[in-house]
Amino acid sequence: MSTAKFAPPTGPSRSRKRLECASDLAVNGAPPAFSEPLHVGRPNIGNRSYFMELIGGMLDRCWLSNDGPLVQEFEARVGQHLGVEHVVATCNGTIALEIAIRALGLSGEVIVPSYTFVATAHAVHWQGLTPVFADIDPATHCLDPDSVRSLITPRTSGVLGVHLWGRSAPIEELESLCAARGLGLVFDAAHAFGVSHRNRSIGNFGNCEVFSFHATKFLNSLEGGAITTNDAALAQKMRLMRNFGFAGYDNVIHPGTNGKMVEACAAMGIANLAAIDAILAANADNYRAYARGLAGIPGLKLLAHDDRERSNRQYIVVEVEPEFGCSRDRIIAALHAENVLARRYFWPGCHRMQPYRDLFPWADAHLPHTNTVAERVVVLPTGMAVGDEEIGIICKILTLLHDNR
Numbered sequence: 232m233s234t235a236k237f238a239p240p241t242g243p244s245r246s247r248k249r250l251e252c253a254s255d256l257a258v259n260g261a262p263p264a265f266s267e268p269l270h271v272g273r274p275n276i277g278n279r280s281y282f283m284e285l286i287g288g289m290l291d292r293c294w295l296s297n298d299g300p301l302v303q304e305f306e307a308r309v310g311q312h313l314g315v316e317h318v319v320a321t322c323n324g325t326i327a328l329e330i331a332i333r334a335l336g337l338s339g340e341v342i343v344p345s346y347t348f349v350a351t352a353h354a355v356h357w358q359g360l361t362p363v364f365a366d367i368d369p370a371t372h373c374l375d376p377d378s379v380r381s382l383i384t385p386r387t388s389g390v391l392g393v394h395l396w397g398r399s400a401p402i403e404e405l406e407s408l409c410a411a412r413g414l415g416l417v418f419d420a421a422h423a424f425g426v427s428h429r430n431r432s433i434g435n436f437g438n439c440e441v442f443s444f445h446a447t448k449f450l451n452s453l454e455g456g457a458i459t460t461n462d463a464a465l466a467q468k469m470r471l472m473r474n475f476g477f478a479g480y481d482n483v484i485h486p487g488t489n490g491k492m493v494e495a496c497a498a499m500g501i502a503n504l505a506a507i508d509a510i511l512a513a514n515a516d517n518y519r520a521y522a523r524g525l526a527g528i529p530g531l532k533l534l535a536h537d538d539r540e541r542s543n544r545q546y547i548v549v550e551v552e553p554e555f556g557c558s559r560d561r562i563i564a565a566l567h568a569e570n571v572l573a574r575r576y577f578w579p580g581c582h583r584m585q586p587y588r589d590l591f592p593w594a595d596a597h598l599p600h601t602n603t604v605a606e607r608v609v610v611l612p613t614g615m616a617v618g619d620e621e622i623g624i625i626c627k628i629l630t631l632l633h634d635n636r
């Protein structure tokens with residue numbers, strides 16, 4: 232591996248404006264705090280020269296896809312990192328979810344949270360199955376096992392839980408519920424690479440777990456995903472499905488799709504995995520800076536992480552409570568005016584998005600916590616492109632908004 236210095240991407244340039252009174256806010260006509268947009272999901276780019284070296288090797292070999300050596304190396308490294316036996320790398324997390332659903336033979340209805348990125352629900356629907364939306368626990372933002380239990384019908388074949396914001400879903404409750412009812416259990420771990428649950432890495436639970444390595448993810452492979460499992464037969468089936476069901480030249484033994492990760496993506500994944508400690512440290516520093524900056528602002532609650540577990544802190548999630556004095560959407564508008572492109576993930580909940588709101592208009596009635604949480608979450612910028620200075624400015628903007636509500 233190259234020893235070139237790890238080089239984080241440069242952050243957005245700031246205008247040095249005062250932030251002392253209401254008239255200093257961009258919503259009140261002042262210039263924005265940042266001259267360039269400050270994004271929530273700016274990609275973390277690890278060791279550039281190592282990445283270029285891997286790309287050079289790929290070009291020299293003239294092997295670009297189809298289970299190449301970089302994909303195999305990436306799978307091995309991910310497996311080692313997570314302590315899981317089988318890793319099937321894919322072109323993205325959504326296709327990985329679809330392959331997992333197919334490989335487990337799920338049919339009829341699959342219970343999913345509504346409060347998640349829409350890919351979770353789409354992966355079920357796209358397979359011709361019915362996503363049944365369960366409510367979340369408002370304290371964790373993950374599936375509420377009681378809500379899941381109440382939605383099981385004779386048509387239910389599985390549960391697709393999500394480790395939202397990189398905090399683990401109620402794993403034991405869902406595992407015992409699914410075991411008792413003979414249901415498949417997949418975890419959407421798109422947010423949870425590098426996270427532990429009871430000191431075991433996420434990636435080892437349920438029948439299988441699915442990661443996303445999209446550009447905006449804590450660990451990115453440009454685009455990419457992976458399914459992890461300790462079930463050898465399931466892994467073998469998913470490998471076949473990922474490559475049109477081919478078992479050698481001209482020998483198709485299973486229905487399948489094209490879910491392959493390409494070599495360039497694996498190169499990015501390998502280079503970023505080599506820089507994972509620096510990325511984790513940046514996220515942890517940013518989290519602490521937000522915790523300090525938001526501590527004195529009434530009505531803004533920073534989502535907490537269990538300090539006994541490993542956490543990637545890839546999302547800075549803040550809940551806006553009534554004491555803040557103005558709505559979440561006014562905060563978003565004010566931040567956008569300052570060029571801080573905060574997001575209201577995962578508003579309004581999948582059940583209120585097309586096509587689900589027309590397909591399941593009754594779902595709204597049993598999703599009270601989803602509806603409340605979706606109205607009060609703001610996600611703020613973090614990652615290697617953001618540091619103490621930017622976070623200090625964002626917190627100052629939020630303080631001014633509160634003081635002049």
Ligand code: T4K
Pocket residue numbers: 270271272273274323324325326347348350351393419421422442443444445446447455456572576
């Ligand atoms: N399950 C869950 C729970 C997920 O959160 C996701 C994906 C999936 C499944 C599916 O995995 P993939 O099939 O995507 O592997 C983004 C991502 O596209 C998506 O991967 C992610 N979750 C979701 C939470 O966020 P958008 O629509 O918010 O993306 P976009 O284009 O607005 O980008 C987010 C921010 O990042 C923007 O502020 C711009 C910035 N950005 C983006 C890209 C692509 C950059 O600075 N550079 C870039 O290259 O969905």
